[in-house]
Amino acid sequence: MTFALSRTSGDPLQLTQEHELLVQPRRGGEVTWSLDGVTLTPAERTRGLDAWVGRATTEMHSLALFTQLASQIHLLGAPLDWSGAFARVIADEVRHTDLSLRMSALLGGPHTVTFDERTFHLPVGGSLRAHVRHTIIEAFCIGETLSGRMYRHALKAATVPVAKKAVTAILVDETFHAEFGWEVGALLMRPHEGFEAERGELARHLPGMFQSFARQSCVTRGPEWTAAQPMVESGENLGSLTDEGYAQCFYAGMEADVVPGLEAIGFPEARGAWQAFLAAHPG
Amino acid sequence: MNDRRLLRLRQLAQGAALLGAATVLPSCETPRAAAPTPPADTGKPVDGAPAPDAGEPPFRTPAQLNAPRPRVTMDPQEAKEAEAAKAAAADAGVAAMPPQTGVILNAPPNSAPIEPVPTKVHLNAPRRPDAGTPK
Numbered sequence: 001m002t003f004a005l006s007r008t009s010g011d012p013l014q015l016t017q018e019h020e021l022l023v024q025p026r027r028g029g030e031v032t033w034s035l036d037g038v039t040l041t042p043a044e045r046t047r048g049l050d051a052w053v054g055r056a057t058t059e060m061h062s063l064a065l066f067t068q069l070a071s072q073i074h075l076l077g078a079p080l081d082w083s084g085a086f087a088r089v090i091a092d093e094v095r096h097t098d099l100s101l102r103m104s105a106l107l108g109g110p111h112t113v114t115f116d117e118r119t120f121h122l123p124v125g126g127s128l129r130a131h132v133r134h135t136i137i138e139a140f141c142i143g144e145t146l147s148g149r150m151y152r153h154a155l156k157a158a159t160v161p162v163a164k165k166a167v168t169a170i171l172v173d174e175t176f177h178a179e180f181g182w183e184v185g186a187l188l189m190r191p192h193e194g195f196e197a198e199r200g201e202l203a204r205h206l207p208g209m210f211q212s213f214a215r216q217s218c219v220t221r222g223p224e225w226t227a228a229q230p231m232v233e234s235g236e237n238l239g240s241l242t243d244e245g246y247a248q249c250f251y252a253g254m255e256a257d258v259v260p261g262l263e264a265i266g267f268p269e270a271r272g273a274w275q276a277f278l279a280a281h282p283g
Numbered sequence: 284m285n286d287r288r289l290l291r292l293r294q295l296a297q298g299a300a301l302l303g304a305a306t307v308l309p310s311c312e313t314p315r316a317a318a319p320t321p322p323a324d325t326g327k328p329v330d331g332a333p334a335p336d337a338g339e340p341p342f343r344t345p346a347q348l349n350a351p352r353p354r355v356t357m358d359p360q361e362a363k364e365a366e367a368a369k370a371a372a373a374d375a376g377v378a379a380m381p382p383q384t385g386v387i388l389n390a391p392p393n394s395a396p397i398e399p400v401p402t403k404v405h406l407n408a409p410r411r412p413d414a415g416t417p418k
C-alpha cells in the first residue's frame with residue numbers, strides 16, 4: 001500500500017507546534033524560507049529539486065528504519081543512554097525529512113512524497129542482536145559516515161542561502177549519527193557467547209555491502225578516473241553534487257573512515273574486501 | 284579517521300559486554316512465542332485493585348499508565364480453560380498470539396511479507412533504479 005507523506009496534519013494543533021519546534025536546526029540558525037534575490041536557470045532548479053525530493057525520500061526511510069532499530073535495542077537490554085542518543089537520531093531524521101520537503105515545495109516541486117510502508121522495516125532473521133549489529137554497521141558505520149561526507153561537500157557546493165542553511169542543519173546531525181554509529185558499533189563488537197559466528201557471518205557480507213554502497217554512491221569506474229571528474233556543476237547550486245562528486249565521496253570515505261573504522265572495531269576482513277573491490281574497479 | 288579515534292574505537296570494542304538481554308534472545312520470533320503469556324484481561328476486578336467504573340477501558344499494559352500494575356489472579360476454573368485453549372492452539376499448529384499491548388498497529392492483518400529495505404535509503408546520493416541490493 002502506498003501513501004503520500006505530507007508535512008503537517010492541516011489543523012492548528014499543538015502537535016504541529018511541537019513538530020515545528022523540533023525541526024528547527026540545532027545549530028546554524030533558523031532557515032529563512034525564501035529564494036529572494038536568487039535567479040535560477042531551469043537546469044539549476046531541476047538539479048536542486050531532484051536532490052531535495054530524493055532526500056525527502058531517503059530521510060523518511062532513515063526515520064522509519066531507525067525507529068524500528070530504536071525499539072529493538074530495548075529488547076536487547078541496552079543501557080538507557082543508547083535510547084537517549086537514538087531519540088535524538090530519530091528527531092534528527094524527522095528534521096531532515098521536513099527540511100527536504102520544504103526545500104522541494106520552495107523550489108516549486110511536490111509538497112508530498114509517496115511511500116510504500118512495506119519498505120520501511122527490515123525483517124529479522126536469526127539473532128536479534130546479530131541483526132541489530134548488522135544494521136548499525138551497514139546503515140550507520142558505512143551509510144551515515146559516507147552520507148556525512150557527501151553533505152560536507154554539498155555544503156561547500158551550495159551557493160543559495162536557504163540551501164546552505166538546510167544543508168548545514170542536516171550536516172550537523174549526520175556528523176553526530178556517524179559518531180553514534182561507530183560507538184554503538186564498537187560496543188556491539190564486545191565478545192559474548194556465540195559472538196565469533198555472528199561476527200564471521202557479518203564479515204562475509206562486507207564485500208556485498210561495499211558494492212551496494214558503491215552503486216548507491218553513483219560509482220561507475222575506478223577511483224582515479226572518478227577523482228578527475230568535476231564534483232560540482234557550474235552555476236548556482238542548491239546543495240547537490242555531480243554523480244562523480246558522490247562517487248568521489250564514496251572512495252574517499254571508504255579509504256579514510258569506513259575501512260579503518262571497521263578494522264578497529266574488529267573486522268580485519270574489511271581491508272581485504274576493500275582491496276578486492278578496488279581490484280575490480282581499476283583506473 | 285585519525286589514530287586517536289581509531290584507538291578509542293578499538294578500546295571500546297574490547298570492553299566487557301553491555302547488553303543485558305542479548306544472550307537469551309536468539310531471535311525476534313522465538314521469544315515472542317515463548318514469552319510468558321500476559322495475564323488475561325478478564326474485565327473483572329483484580330486483587331487489591333478498585334473495581335473499574337463501568338465504561339472504563341479494560342486495563343492493558345503498565346506502559347500506558349503511570350500506575351503500578353495490579354496483580355491479576357485467575358480463578359482456578361478459568362486458568363484450566365486457558366491452559367486447555369493454549370494446548371488446543373498448539374496442537375492445531377497455531378502460533379501463540381503476540382502479547383496484547385493495546386497498541387494499535389497501522390498494518391492490516393496478514394499483510395504481505397516485508398521486503399528487505401535496500402540501504403540506499405541512508406545515503407545522501409541520488410536514487411538510481413538499480414541502486415541498492417537487499418542484504
Ligand SMILES: [Fe+2]
Pocket residue numbers: 059062092093096174
Ligand atoms: Fe538524515
Ligand SMILES: [Fe+2]
Pocket residue numbers: 062093144173174177
Ligand atoms: Fe542520519
